[in-house]
Amino acid sequence: MYANVKKKEAPKKPLKISYWSKTKCYCPVCRRDFEKEEMLTGSGRTNAGDLTDELHRLYIPTAKYGEVYPLIYAIGACPKCHLALFWSDFEAIKEDKKTLTALRDDDQTRRAQVETIFPHYNLKRERTLLDGAAMYYLALLSYEKVDLGYSPTIKRAIISIRLAWLCNHINEKVPGRNYDFIAKNFYKKALFFYEQTLANETSGVEAIGGIGSLGPDTDFNYGYDGIIYLNAILEYKYGQTEDLALRFKKFGTNKRSIARIFGIGKKSKEKPGPLLNVARELYEKLNKELKDANSIEAELEDEDEEA
8 A cells, every 4th residue: 555655865965075174273363263164085076177378277067066166275264353364374473463463453444345346255154166265355455464474475476366266267157247357357466466476586575485385276386487487477468558568578578587497499307297388388479479569660660761
C-alpha cells in the first residue's frame, strides 16, 4: 500500500567556498578580535582560465561550485571600525600610535565613501563579490593613512588594479550600474600608484622589498619586473591622451624599460614565461604607436615646408 511513497529528501547543504578560521584577527584600532574568513582550497573549487594582459588570472566557473573569486579573500576588514588591510598588516601596525590614530579618526569617512559605490555591503557574513570589492575600497582608503614604512603606495597600486578587476566582474553580473565606468577610474588610480611606486623606490623614499608578494593577482608573484610591466601596460591602456607629446614620451621610456628588463630580442630563461610573452606583445604595440607618431609628425613637417 505504501510501496510507492517516496521519502522526503533532506535539503542539500550549500557547498562551502570559505570557512571561519579558529584563529581570529586582532583589530589594533578597536582593540578587539573579529572573525577571519579564509578560502578553502582543493576539491576542484577553482578552475584556472586565461591570464589577461594585466596579469589577472580568470577562473572558469565549475558545475559544482559555480563562480569563485579568490581575490576577495586576501583582504580583512573589521566589522566595527571598517579598517581594512592585507591580513598580515593588522599585526604589523599594532604598535604604530600615529598610524592608528589617523585610522581611528577616519572611521566615518571610510564608511561613507565606500557606501556610495558599494551600497549595502556587509562585513559580518560570508563575503560576496560586492562585499569583497567594498573591503578592497576600504583598504585603499585605510592605506592612505598608513606610514610609508609599511609600503602603502605599492599596496594601494595592487589594491586599485584588483578593484578595477572586481568592478568589471560586478559589471558582468549586473550591467547598467556604471561599474564599468568605476573600473576605469580604479585603473587610473592604479597607474598613478604604480608610477609613484617606481619613483619612490628609485629615490629611496619608500622601499617595497619587505611586503612579500607583489602580485598583482594572488596566483603568482611577478615581483619588481611585474611593476615595470604594469606601469607600462596601464599607461598604454588608461593613460591620459590630452597631452600627446607627454604620452609618447612615456611610451618611449616604457619601451626602453621593457626592452632592458625583459631582454626583448634575446633569449631569456630567467623571466617567467607568461610575463615575458605579454611584455613582448606590449613592446610591439608601443613600437608601432611610436612609429605611427613619428610618421604623422614627419608628414606635418612636410606640409609646413610646402606651405
